[in-house]
Amino acid sequence: MTTRLAALAKALEAGSGRFFDPSVTEARTVLQRAGDRMELSLDHTVVALAGSTGGGKSSLFNVISGIDVARVGVRRPTTSQPLACVWRAEGAEALLDWLEVPERNRVAKESALDSGANDELDGLILLDLPDHDSTEAEHRQTVDRMVELVDLFVWVMDPQKYADAAIHDRYLRSLEPHSDVTLIVLNQIDRLDPDDAQACAEDLRQLLDDDGLSAAPLLPVSAATGEGIDALLRILRDVVAKRRAAGERIEADTRRVAGRMVSALASRDAGVVDEATRIELIDAMAQAAGVEELSATVGRAYLRPRAEPPRPAPVERATVESAVRDVGPLAAGSLSGGWGGSFRAIADEAAARAPDALDDALRAVDLGSNRGGFWWRLSGVVQWFGLVAGLLGGLWALARRIEERFEIGWGQLPQLDVAGFPLSIVLFVCGGAVGLVLVGVRLAHARRARAARAVQAEERLREVIADVADEVVVDPLRAELDQYHTFREALEEAAA
Structure with a gap:
């Protein structure tokens, strides 16, 4: 398979179920036909002579083949089938069957008909097609079919009918992509004087250029006098010797149909689902889930073991669905029909799934414990020991002072000293100081820790929301965009 043909096959596969232009059917036909032709003999080159009634x-x-067909009784039947002359018939049978040339209409150059000329055309299959302007519809159908199958066209025209609109409108203009495998022959120039023949050829050249066949050679000949026949045979020998006509025909067909598919797309193109769109979607989903309020609740509950662990509320379905559906048109861009509908269908399916998926994911999030770590708990114990010690020391010192001042006999409260200071005062001052300092430190730490926990909770919740957004919405749409770009790039490669 040629690179161009492989690109067309890749484009058709990528666009399957998404691109519905009529050119797709034609492209599949081209692929099938190319595959069939490549499985048959590539050592043979199929050249068809086509033209109007009386064009010669x-x-x-007969001149090219060197065979007087009428002399040996191999006559064109009254049906619409072509006549074939084969140089080296070995291996050509399957190809002739594919071309639907009946066995009775096949002439081998190796037969008794052979005059011994033009041995250098070995591998040529020369077809004489029915007249394209015949009143028999079957004849025209045969020509139309062969136009799609043969490797090289030789359109035979004559000075009387070279400007016939039927051949220009119906055949020649459609062959513009095949101009490199098309040859135009102006026959019967012997019927004109040299000046008229030159004027006729120049006029035909202009008509062919208008048909888009500026690359197709134009060769004036006369089958009757032999003028120009040697030049025609040189062209045929060159084509046969190179063994490239079949491949060039396949390339031309592929380029033509891929060009039609590109034209069907016109200037329409897909959009993007970029990072800004993704962040906007995550923000909308986070708002629908109440992430900011939930994160603040998590922060406030932190370091309060008795506080009820916060739980996410159900998301606002309508908000989520709307945000998801809004991404579909952004991905579709200016595309409509199959591709545009595909993007919108993905967005609609994602909108139906996203709310439940978001609820499930948020409920599964571990927002952490309200309890602090080891050092937080230890500092809390020390804080309360200090405060209790300070309180007891203060009460002890107060009781001693009242006892001394009012000479109350309370049973001689003990008086213990530490480094010359009453123990009650030491407990009051040191324990109270430690407890109060720890209260201040812990309050400041708690404010910072709760703020940090709120931020952590929001980040964790947004990560979960981002995962849902990616899995349900963004990744499927980006995968479809990749599929579209594969389709478009392969198509442009095939049409280049």
């Missing part, structure tokens, strides 16, 4: 196709056929 059959005479030219």
Whole structure:
């Protein structure tokens, strides 16, 4: 398979179920036909002589083949089937069957008909097609079919009908992509004087250029006098010797149909689901889930073991669905029809799934314990020991002072000293100081820790929301965008 043909196959696969232009059917036909042709003999080159009634196709056929078909009784039947002359018939049977040339209409150059000329055309299959302007519809259908199958066209025209709109409108203009495998022959120039023949050729050249066939050679010949026949045979020998006509025909067909598919797309193109769109979607989903309020609740509950652990509330379904659906048109861009509908269908499916998926994911989030760590708990114990010690020391000192001042006999409260200071005062001052300092430190730490926990909770919740957004919405749409770009790039490669 050629690179261009492989690109077309890749484009068709990528666009399957998404691109519905009529050119797709034609492209599949081209692929099938190319595959069939490549499985058959590539050592043979199929050249078809086509033209209108009275243009001299059959005479030219006899001159090229060196065979007087009428003399040996191999006559064109009254049906619409072509006549074939084969140089080296071995291996050509399957190809002729594919071309639907009946066995009775096949002439081998190796037969008794052979005059011994043009041995350098070995591998040529020369077809004489029915007249395209025949009143028999079957004849025209045969020509139309062969137009799609043969490797090289030789359109035989004559000075009387070279400007016939039927051949230009119906055939030649459609062959613009095949101009490199098309040859135009102006036959019967012997019927004109040299100046008229030159004027006729120049006029035909202009008509062909208008048809888009500026690359197709134009060769004036006369089957009757032999003028120009040597030049025609040189062209045929060159084509046969190179063995490239079949491949060039496949390339031309592929380029033509891929070009039609590109034209069907016109200037329409997909959009993007960039990081800004993703963040906007996550923000909308976070707002629908009440992430900011939930995070603040988590922060306030931190370091309060008795506080009820916060739980996420159900998301606002309508908000989530709307935010998700809004991404579909952004991905679709200016595309409509199959591709545009595909993006919107993905967004609609994601909108139906996203609220439940978001609820499930948020409920599964571990927002952490309200309890502090080891050092927080230890500092709390020390704080309360200090405060209790300070309180007891203060009460003890107060009781001693009242006892001394009012000479109350309370049973001689003990008086203990530490480094010359009453123990009650030491407990009051040191314990109270430690307890109060720890209260201040812990309050400041708690404010910072709760703020940090709120931030951590919001980050964790947004991570979960981002995972849901990516899995349910962003990744499927980006995958579809990748599929579209594969389709578009392969198509442009095939059409280049």
